[in-house]
Amino acid sequence: MQQWGLISVPSFSFMDGLTLTASVSEIKALIGGRIEKIQQPERYELLFVVHVGGETKRLFISSSPDNCRIQLTNEKRTSPIDAPNFLMLLRKHLLGAKVVSIEQPNLDRIVIIRFSALDELHDEAEYSLVCEIMGKHSNIILVDGSGMIIDAARRVSASMSSVRLILPHLKYEFPPSQDKHDPSAASVSDFKAALESGARLDKALSNNFYGLSPSVAALLIDAVCDYSRIDPSDTDKLSEGLYGFYRSLSMGSISACIANWGGSSTLLPFIPASDDFVRFSSLAEAADEFYRRRSQAESVRRRTASIERVIMNNIQRLERKIEKFSLSIGDEAEIEKLRKCGELITANLYRIPPRANEALLEDYYADPPEIISVELDGSISASANAQAYYKKYRKAKSARESAIVQQAEAMRELEYLSGILSDLSECVTDSDFDEVKSELSSAGYIKLSRNSRTKLPKSKPYRYVSSDGIDILVGKNNIQNDRLTFKESSPDDIWLHTKDFHGSHVIILSGGEAPDTTLLEAAELAAYYSKARDSGLVPVDYTQRRFVKKPSGAKPGIVIYTNQRTLYVTPSAEKIDKLNKKN
Numbered sequence: 001m002q003q004w005g006l007i008s009v010p011s012f013s014f015m016d017g018l019t020l021t022a023s024v025s026e027i028k029a030l031i032g033g034r035i036e037k038i039q040q041p042e043r044y045e046l047l048f049v050v051h052v053g054g055e056t057k058r059l060f061i062s063s064s065p066d067n068c069r070i071q072l073t074n075e076k077r078t079s080p081i082d083a084p085n086f087l088m089l090l091r092k093h094l095l096g097a098k099v100v101s102i103e104q105p106n107l108d109r110i111v112i113i114r115f116s117a118l119d120e121l122h123d124e125a126e127y128s129l130v131c132e133i134m135g136k137h138s139n140i141i142l143v144d145g146s147g148m149i150i151d152a153a154r155r156v157s158a159s160m161s162s163v164r165l166i167l168p169h170l171k172y173e174f175p176p177s178q179d180k181h182d183p184s185a186a187s188v189s190d191f192k193a194a195l196e197s198g199a200r201l202d203k204a205l206s207n208n209f210y211g212l213s214p215s216v217a218a219l220l221i222d223a224v225c226d227y228s229r230i231d232p233s234d235t236d237k238l239s240e241g242l243y244g245f246y247r248s249l250s251m252g253s254i255s256a257c258i259a260n261w262g263g264s265s266t267l268l269p270f271i272p273a274s275d276d277f278v279r280f281s282s283l284a285e286a287a288d289e290f291y292r293r294r295s296q297a298e299s300v301r302r303r304t305a306s307i308e309r310v311i312m313n314n315i316q317r318l319e320r321k322i323e324k325f326s327l328s329i330g331d332e333a334e335i336e337k338l339r340k341c342g343e344l345i346t347a348n349l350y351r352i353p354p355r356a357n358e359a360l361l362e363d364y365y366a367d368p369p370e371i372i373s374v375e376l377d378g379s380i381s382a383s384a385n386a387q388a389y390y391k392k393y394r395k396a397k398s399a400r401e402s403a404i405v406q407q408a409e410a411m412r413e414l415e416y417l418s419g420i421l422s423d424l425s426e427c428v429t430d431s432d433f434d435e436v437k438s439e440l441s442s443a444g445y446i447k448l449s450r451n452s453r454t455k456l457p458k459s460k461p462y463r464y465v466s467s468d469g470i471d472i473l474v475g476k477n478n479i480q481n482d483r484l485t486f487k488e489s490s491p492d493d494i495w496l497h498t499k500d501f502h503g504s505h506v507i508i509l510s511g512g513e514a515p516d517t518t519l520l521e522a523a524e525l526a527a528y529y530s531k532a533r534d535s536g537l538v539p540v541d542y543t544q545r546r547f548v549k550k551p552s553g554a555k556p557g558i559v560i561y562t563n564q565r566t567l568y569v570t571p572s573a574e575k576i577d578k579l580n581k582k583n
Contacts, residue, residue, distance in 0.1 A: 015068070015267065016211060016213050017107055017108055018211045018269060019216075019267050020070065020109055020211065021104060021269070022249065022254045022283045023069070023072075023283050023287065024070070024111055025249070025254060025283075026072050026254070026282060026283055026284055027059060027070065027071070027111075029052065029053075029057065029072070030052055030057060030072075030099045031100070032052055032053075033050040033052025033053070033057070033098070034050065034096060034098050034099070035048055035050055035094050035095055035096060035097050035099070035115070036050065036051050036056070036095075037049035037095075038091050038095060039077060040079055040080075040083070040084050040087035041077035041079055041080075042062075043084070044138070044140075044154065045063075045077075046061045046062075046090070047059070047060050047061075047073075047077050052099075058072065059071075059072060060072070060075075061131050062138075063132070063133075063138035063139050063154065065135060065136040065138060067294070067295075068135060069133060069287065070111050070131050071283065071284050071287045071288075072284035073284060074284070074288060075292070085151075089151050090142065093117060093125075093142065094115055094127060094129075094142075096117065096118070097116060097117035097127065098115065098116045098117070099115060100114040100115060100126075101113075101114045102114075106180070106181075106182040106210045107182050107184055107210045108210040109132065109133045110133070111133065112129070113128065113131070114128050115127045115129070125145060126144070126145035127142060127143065127145065127150075128143040128144075129143075130143055130172065132175065134175070137175075139166060140152065141172060147171055148169060148170070148171060148172070149167065149168055149169065149171070152167075155167055155168075163176065164176070180207075180208060180209055181208060181209055182210060183242075184246050184249070184250050186209065188239045188243045189239070191238075191239035191242045191243055192236065194208035194209065195239060201218075201221055201238075202214045202218035202221060203217075205217040205221070216266070216268070219259070219268065222272065223270050223273050224238065224245055225241070226273035227241070227271075245270070249269065254269050254270075254282070254283055255269065255271045255279065256279070256280045256281075256282055256283040256285070256286040257270075257271055257277045257286060258277060258290050259276065260274075260277065267286055267290045269283060296428070300428065300433070303433055304424050304433060307433075308421065308424060310445055311420060312421075314417055314445060315414060315417050315418065318417070321410045322411060325403040325406055326407065328399055328402075329400050329404055329407065332400070334396075335396045335397055336393075338389050339389070341374050342386045342388075342393060343386075344362075344364075344372075344374060345361070345382055345389065346386045348361050348362075349382050349383060352376070352382040354382075355378040355379075356376050357376055357377075357378045358374070358376060359373070359374045359376055360372070360373055418531070419478070419557070420478070422502060422530075423476065423477035423478060426476040426477065428476075429459060431456045431457050431458060432476055434456045434459075435458075435459050435480060436477050436479075439477070439478055439479055443555070458483065459476060459477070459480055461474055461480055461488075462474040462476065462525075462529070463581070464521075464525060464579045464580060465581075466515075466517065466521045466579070467517050467518070468514075468517055470508060470510050470515070470518045471509040472508050472518070472522050472525060473506065473509065474506050475504045475506070478555070478556035478557030479556050481504065482550070482557060484505050484507055485545065485548055485559065486548075486550065490511060491545055491546035492546070493508060493509055493545045494507070494508035494510055494513075494514050494519065494543075494545070495542065495543055495544065495545040495547075495548050495561070496526040496541065496542040497540070497559075498530040498531075498532055498539065498541075499541045499566060500539070501530045502530065502531045503526060503527070503529055503530025503532070504530065505559075506523075520567065520569065521579060522542075523567040524569045524571055526540045527569050527570075528572075528573075528575075528576050535570075535571075537568045538569055538570065539567075539568055540567045541561070541564040541565070542564060542566075542567065543562070543565070547561050547562045547563045549561065
């Protein structure tokens with residue numbers, strides 16, 4: 001099973017209908033409870049604190065286009081000092097209200113929470129909170145007992161939509177219905193008819209039943225087939241499996257997990273067919289972790305975007321310079337031809353008539369010798385023509401040698417910046433990001449304002465435990481690599497690094513020789529956290545840390561080492577996932 005730390009940034013940012021069904025199953029535990037507190041942490045987010053069954057639970061609702069969902073949560077959130085109007089309206093009508101029912105019609109992406117409360121005259125009144133979890137069309141709408149809209153988190157006027165208006169004092173209407181069926185009410189024959197409709201199995205389910213995108217439908221079919229050992233072509237057995245799954249789901253049987261597939265992650269209420277998932281005790285717990293990681297990844301992306309632009313601009317500048325230098329270097333044979341022309345003219349001065357614009361000379365460099373044509377400037381003597389060729393030769397040779405040196409420097413700088421760009425992708429905490437910025441500032445690529453020079457704690461490397469129980473440290477950036485190698489390890493520890501590839505410094509905290517299994521696992525970590533991650537048979541050098549030195553004036557992360565040996569490994573996420581990673 002996969003360790004959570006390596007699950008990629010989630011691509012499914014909102015709950016699909018199936019996952020929403022599982023979440024609603026847990027939320028129904030709030031029925032009978034009373035609303036103690038209502039918060040609005042962000043513009044399109046609500047947090048209800050509900051007292052039910054002698055304990056306090058939190059209900060989180062988001063109509064954010066990027067993260068829309070409804071779930072129980074253990075996370076606390078803070079509200080802005082000035083309460084928004086919609087929050088004041090909810091508090092007016094729903095504080096102290098009792099949760100009467102929670103429904104998800106047709107298992108579509110709409111959840112209706114009904115409340116019983118006292119109005120301003122202390123008469124009993126009914127209200128409904130309609131939560132439309134529909135991506136960019138998501139909304140949270142407060143409706144009174146007669147079905148009239150009181151207000152919404154996002155008002156929709158005639159200028160915004162010609163299909164459905166969401167404004168105060170209008171009758172609430174459901175979104176236009178689709179020609180689909182409620183899978184929880186479907187029979188085995190209903191599933192069989194859909195599967196045999198001629199469409200691909202995943203699309204057949206998605207087209208006929210609410211709450212299923214083709215991608216989640218495909219995962220569900222694979223899971224049902226894997227669990228029951230069903231051949232997907234056996235539509236009878238598959239229909240029975242799907243029917244059983246929805247019966248179990250309706251009775252609250254949920255296996256919440258975060259699954260990795262196709263390079264992305266998604267929140268699921270069932271266990272997928274692959275082993276690439278992390279299981280949780282509840283969907284609420286899984287959703288908290290899923291969206292916490294997503295929020296963290298988005299925060300890192302926002303912070304690193306400007307720095308990434310600086311790096312990419314410099315990389316493009318260097319690529320243009322390298323191309324320019326390549327043109328300046330030119331063909332060495334053409335440069336040597338200038339020298340040869342000068343020498344041939346010098347050897348044949350007595351044969352070249354005055355004011356000649358061309359001379360046919362014997363090229364004694366060729367084997368056998370041959371007659372070639374050499375261009376001349378008729379306004380000067382033959383001797384001056386020879387000197388002109390020598391001058392052009394020296395100038396071209398000097399320019400070529402200079403271009404070779406400058407091109408090599410530009411390529412080293414390009415490799416350095418490409419490495420920092422790779423380090424930027426490993427930033428997880430503010431300290432990680434601060435160290436990359438500090439390195440770029442020291443190298444002169446960016447200027448840091450006084451406000452951005454706040455002293456943060458030193459970043460921490462990745463820490464793994466090998467199969468032999470030995471700690472392995474993996475650096476995330478150049479500054480951390482230097483600190484890890486020269487300050488946080490002992491001379492007898494084992495140091496590893498990919499050969500000829502930018503990557504992390506890896507330290508085995510063994511205090512001496514390391515077991516072969518630990519050595520191999522550390523080499524796989526070094527290969528995985530390098531630019532050779534997607535390559536096969538990556539060479540990884542290892543030696544005792546005492547043999548690693550820092551050249552004078554070298555950039556962060558640059559070292560030289562001796563007494564090394566080399567292992568060849570093929571990195572893979574599956575291998576790294578199996579290692580025990582400490583937070």
